[in-house]
Amino acid sequence: MVRFIKFFSAAILLFVLAACNQKSETKTTNKSEVTVISATSNAPKNAKEQTIPKQVETTQQTTQPGTICNIPGASANAQQYPVIVTETLDGNTIKVIYNGKEETVRYLMVDTPKEKKSKGCGQPYAMDATKRNKQLVHSGNVTIEFEFGKSNTDKDGRLLAYVFVNGTSIQETLLKEGLARVSANDQQRYKYTIPFISAQTIAKNNQLNIWSKADYVTDNGFKQCKQSEI
Structure with missing residues (x-):
């Protein structure tokens, strides 16, 4: 009888332990499920956080060009003035109405071939540069911009300026097309x-125009042509 009671007690104890283990496993499973659900619910929040750096990066890219002041066009510290072109003198000189007065404007930083009207002959591509300059200044609204911290006029009283048509640099266009050179004393x-x-x-x-002739462009300008080349 005593053995039977011990055996019965042991059986009940095993049954209780088994029930506890099952309950514990159930809790563990539920806890794991809760963790998974919680991570999923946080996904949109994490996704939103990931988009923030992209927005900041985009903002920086859109504001950066405004701080670059060495690219032709309106810049953060540049002021351009509208003018009316009255005459094209050569590839890098024009006459304009500025502040109600006719002024001669000499293009800053560039030099173009010139036509010699007296002795000798004109420099090659002089007429091409003049013709192209005339086309550009009459193709839209012209504005001029001065170099900050430097004199606005030369020794002859001409205005020294950057010239733009509809916001595009005429100097840069002439240079890119091989009709002008960067002046050595202006760098x-x-x-x-x-x-x-x-x-x-x-x-x-690309050996365009003035660069198509060997040794034609020099540090001091352009070589004068010979009479036989006319």
């Missing part, structure tokens, strides 16, 4: 030195 940290030299390099590499 002293001007605001548009880098893009102007880049435009000139494009024309030089």
Whole structure:
């Protein structure tokens, strides 16, 4: 009888232990399920957080161009003035109405071939540069921009300026087409030195116009043609 009671008690104890284990496993499973559900519910929040850096990056990209001041066009610290072109004198000189007065404007940083009207003959591509300049200044609204911190006039009283038509640099266009060179004495940290030299390099590499003649372009300008070349 005593053995039977012990055996019965042991059986009940095993049954209780088994029930406890099952309950414990159920709790563990439920806890695991809750964890999974919680991670899923956080997914939209994490996704939203991941989009924030992209928005910041986009904002930085849109504001950055406004701080670059060595690219032709309106810049953060540049002021352009509307003018009316009255005459095209050559490839890099025009006459305009500025502040109610007719002024001669000499293009900053660039030099173009000139036509010689007296002795000798004109320089090759002089007429091409003049014709192209005339086309550009009459193709839209013209504005001029001065170099900050430097004189606005030369020794002859001409205005020294960057010239734009509808916001596009005429100097850069002439350089890119091989009808002008960057003046050697004008490469002293001007605001548009880098893009102007880049435009000139494009024309030089492609041997366009003035760059198609060997040794025609010099540090001091252009070689004068011979009478036999007329």
